[in-house]
Amino acid sequence: MTTGLPIEARLDALQAALGSHARALLVAEPGAGKTTRVPLALLEAPWAREGKLLLLEPRRVAARLAAGFMAESLGEKVGERVGYRMRGESRVGPATRLEVVTQGVLTRMLQDDPLLEGVAGVIFDEFHERSLEADLGLALALDAQSVRDDLRLLVMSATLDVEALLGVLGDDTPVIDCPGRSYPVETRYRSLNARDDGAVQQARALLEAMQAQEGDALVILPGVGEIRRLARELAGRAPDLVVMELHGRLPLAAQRRALRPDPDGRRRAVLATAIAESSVTVDGVRLVMDAGHQRVAVFQPRTGLTRLETRRVNRASADQRRGRAGRQGPGLCLRLWAEEQPLIPHGEPEIRQADLAPLAFELARWGIVEPEALAWVTPPPAAALSVARELLRRLGLLDDACHLTELGRAATRWPTHPRLAVMLERAAELGARPLACALVAALEGRDLDDERDLERALQARLKAPDAHRQWQRDARQLARIAGVKLEVTGLAPLGALLALAYPERIAQRLEAPGRFRLASGGLATLPESHPLAHAELLVAAELDGEASGARIFRAAALSAERLEALYPGIREWQPRLEWSEAQGRLVGERVRGLGAVVLERKPLAELPAEAVRAALLEALRRRGLPQDDALIQLRGRLALLRRALGEAWPDWSEAALLDTLDDWLGPHLDGITRLDAVERLPMARFLLDGLDWPLRSRLDALAPMRLAVPSGASHRVDYAPCLEGKPPVLAVKLQECFGWQASPRVADGREAVLLHLLSPARSPLQVTADLASFWASGYPEVRKEMRGRYPKHPWPEDPVTAEATARTKRRG
Template identity: 75%
Template sequence: MATLPIESRLDELRGAMSRHTRALLVAAPGAGKTTRVPLVLLDEAWCREGRLLLLEPRRVAARLAAGYMAESLGERVGQTVGYRMRGESRVGPDTRLEVVTQGVLTRMLQEDPLLDGVAGIVFDEFHERSLEADLGLALTLDVQSVRDDLRLLVMSATLDVEALLGVLGSGTPLIESHGRSFPAATRYRALSSSHSSRDETARQQATAVLDALGQADGDALVFLPGVAEILRLARELTNRQPALAVRELHGRLPLEVQRNALRPEADGSRRVVLATAIAESSVTVDGVRIVVDAGQERVPVFQPRSGLTRLETRRVNRASADQRRGRAGRQGPGLCLRLWAEEQPLVPHGEPEILQADLAPLAFELARWGIVEPDALAWVTPPPAGALAAGRGLLQRLGVLDEVYLLTEMGRACVRWPTHPRLAVMLERAGELAARPLACTLVALLEGRELDAEQDLERVLRVCLADPASHRQWQREAQRLARLAGVRLDVGSLAPLGELLALAYPERIAQRLEPGRFRLASGGLATLPETHPLAHAELLVAAELDGQARGAKIYRGAAISRERLEALFAEAREWRASLEWSEEQGRLVGDQVRGVGAVVLERKVMQSLPPEAVREALLEALRRRGELPFDENAVQLRGRVELLSQTFGDAWPDWSMPALLDTLETWLGPHLDGIRGLDAVARLPLGRLLLDCLEWPLRTRLEDLAPERLEVPSGSRLRVDYAPCLEGRPPVLAVKLQEVFGWQSSPRIADGRVGILLHLLSPARRPLQVTGDLASFWANGYPEVRREIRGRYPKHPWPEDPLAAEATARTKRRS
């Protein structure tokens, strides 16, 4: 067997792990870190009396890694090496190395916070920065505070070392292995942008793939953003080259199909593997010498204000592109063909999932851990306050969290269900409807891979129930949930389907406005094709939406009757004041209504307007507008504070527009007494209200760090424009050129950390030059400006040496 590159660093790693409880390992793809390092650590003294956990980001990677390591020991999986993931495990009494998926670690920690019997944890491929990996690391670090013998190793092909050392400690040893790679030629081939159809894109991709096969030896691995793109390209390649072995590799496929895609063809024929990002790391696709990268990735992005998640197709980041290219040089010289222009800029790294995900599951796990303030844990990237608040708000709406964000009785009951808290509530409350077997089948379907886009939920359920043998993955998960529930998987009627969905998705209850157009309980709008069976339903519950809050597309759902909705939700039976701002009428309009959120089952005229309801209606109207009526002084104040927030960190508040809209109740709400219209809100001194919210120590430093005016060499005190700081740009000082004679360099503020952008003006106050480097302008730009402009303004000074000249706001003195 060839020596792996990681072998040369193993002694250093052993020493680091024996002397320290934490270490970082950065090893290039193909170095052997995943399968070699854990086996070596098993023989260390600190590990001999306990188990070692190896965390993998994906199920297929966990199974393959466990299988490879067991085979290298001459054993079966489940002996020394085993694996554990949701719904499946192969471990035995002699298992010392468990390969687990990241969510399993969180569950193990929650069930046994001291991890009794575990000697160490290895985080593999941490650069992917999944939400579960970030949470698992934060909880593990918390455990280490009471278990000083627990070892922790974080490893990956690429790591943000500085950020990790920030939470692990600056003294954490760092071991690097450059890995083994063969030269891989990188070529670029931008697809034509004149054709926008998806089929035409697939045709261009197919041409590129076939050309690449003609330019290099070996099999080809093609990276595409999603399953739809894989199916289109597979169809195109098969039509053109029927003899070519085209294999798919993505998470929806059964395990055996995934394994087959990773192995070369038995007859030695060439193959093309069409893969999502699942093939980017962790697994090796044998025989690949050609990589064709479409340059895109599909990521779910959660929108806290709408509560919806939207799948976005983005340009791949540079780190991922380099990782993909590395696949071409793993087993020999290769070729990487990138389907974009070489000059196309790429962002350096992808965003951690914690910054763009639904944080309701994180909020649930924090509550289980007994954490109210997330700052109590050490995070590589802290959870965003807005998304965490949205997640906690959902869990409170579901009855899972109380007012201080700890678990309620319902929340503690939901702990037993290994699923999203929404679905855990459905499973727990299904007993009230005598529908727990149906709930088990429904959850397995919603979390599984049986559903394709825009399929009818009830129809798919009937198909699965009629032929469970053809849907084994769904059947296994449904049976597992049924065992947890202590019921037989004996589904009778599908009638409670809408009620079950309403328990999990109360804000997605929708009322028909016209055929195919619905208003959600959350206030947004959603649509269905008019030909869809549910398009004419009076009420339905959407199980999945595409994330566009002002016109979300419903992918699947179920109808629910008015009577069943009223039986499920007490608020649907109680009258409440409902006020909203009418843009058409320019005033508040109100009724008494009963219903669920914005879904109104009945309304009647309101005789008077309650002050609290007026306040809430005005605040909601401002949120819907998406902006606030700030005058110029308020804009400048916000810009100053935004600059200091970006420069000095969390000590200064976030006064961006989204943050202020999210906190209207706190800073604006108390000042709305007696106000009945948005025009009156615009007359409020909003800048002063914000300034009053600024803590006194910060308020006293505001003028020193971000002064409203700066004195220039002429003696004038000119106003600094901080509005650009709201868009991430530097502050601006517009000043006549003659007034800065003698200024050696550009002025700086915020304790010298921020430079001001000078807009140098002519005597007529017209722009001459924009510069952030005044010294460079004097040396290089001024002579040309002087030559071109002095003839137009002969009464103003234009000295050859501006640094020695006297600054002035006036014309030359008369002789």
């Protein structure tokens, strides 16, 4: 088959590379045709004839459309030689040799069959998007390839960090470059007024640009809400313009219609999410209007919550979007931001900002405890992975050694987030497995965004399932796995089901309606008019991610009896001590509850010593280290030496010391019950006593507390600025420095001391770390101005040879 696409000229080189190597990289610019031509060409390779190929696409829409296009080019229907597979939807048959799959499907295929029997090769498309599942899939596939050396892996993208990938795949991996097919694209900029309606300004800008540029328009917006607002505005302003949407919630037929020109030849404006940035080509487009933003799900390890943020697009993505205007002829790209607006070069890999609970669960399934055992393009951040594993332990999926528990092994059958897998698995305890299937399908559905009342949303789906086809399909798939019929008899267990998946989001109402304390310790709010604002207990299925005062979007009520039945440990009384800022003392009590949710409390007659110590240290962590000068100076000295001489010197930053309070301060708290007494302790001495002797013996020589000056006196060095990465400071009268030819240095001569040169009245005259330069160029001006003001003090013409003094001129 000859298509005239640029990739045609590279297919022979690609075939040769994969004929002699197990791995290859393909860097193909937008418009090259890599997504649809490369997989079909590789099907004919000798190594692929005995198995099938998997083509991984980052988005469901792209997977369906790519499979449809390739099947059509072969004169076949989807499901014959070319098919697709994604969660809840599959169109493959016995003759299928090329499966287009979404990235999570590959992970499940590998977990079910680590050798990928029957698969000849895996192609990672659009790898530059760096989704979490693509990174995990590549790491697992490389591990599988270490056992199956006949398995071929191809990573391809429009833009790749080749050096980073070669570090994982091997320096001998062949790299094939392919230019795209692109016509000239003019780029214009038009910034919007933040005070005016965005959709109105966007509509005006688009219609003006369409007057200047022929062809259809592609408008890339951050989300479905923005798409629909602009569509309404365009309908009122340009009724003859065909406005079409392109995003993941649309049926496949509507998505395919959006890619093709209007059959009656009318001009179109296709309003799309970032799905149109890569993978698919919208036919007929000669104008791209880029709103310049994207939605990014950012996980916050400190709170355990994920927050959807709207961010500026990165430069690589902006260039990808711009290229869409030049696929089929000269085009125009209108960027809705100022030309001088800076853009970061690339987006962050999802693995650095995502919830890593699914990854931690998959690693445990793969038998990996230390992630370093796998080859990662970007390793999972240790802090986020630790938070994820702690969540999985709390849910009962992992043991202390990070191995799967019995519940964890049972939960592997569910193709969902580990939280929801726990809900589905444990729903049998409540006799509510059908309801759990319906609930999970709704929570993971793409059509729930505008429905905040979870109970009402479920009732609507259960009463009219045919009006919610995707939900119905997903719920039935889960019910099949569970071996039950999708027959829900009532919604009473709704709150209990959510509590199984979100134990840290169980919330207890405070005094005011709508204000709740989460089990994790944070605050959350509902409008006072909300039906659940007066509930004693509820479970939040969705929060906005703000740690202090998070807004609750979807929730269900929960009874204390249900909570105790789900978490029997609540029935046990536990001692709890907290520092009360209001009372200025420790408050001790016995409580029954889950985290910060307390169902019952009693006064504690006696305060256990260990609990007192832990409560005092926790109070100090919240308040921070005392502003004690001796402590500040010591920490500054260590910060300077660590920066100048290396990590042999310990990290005594406030964060590090607060993290290790138990080790260096805890042993000194015997008999202390008040926080003010803790703050008066000689913390600097405790730290100094714990410093290794080889370092302590050098401390005073490398970072002296006082420095001798030419006048014969010694003055205190201020190391507090070193805590902010600045040099230490020596404040000294200018006359005492006569004779010094250069600024003094500390840390074995590696750091110049910043001199604050003072007048005889100790007011600042000059700040310098280069005394020689000051004597040569700055001092003459200071002398001219100061000698008349302070005539009793010496102001010699040559300060380098003059005698330093702290006194006035000698009387003759």
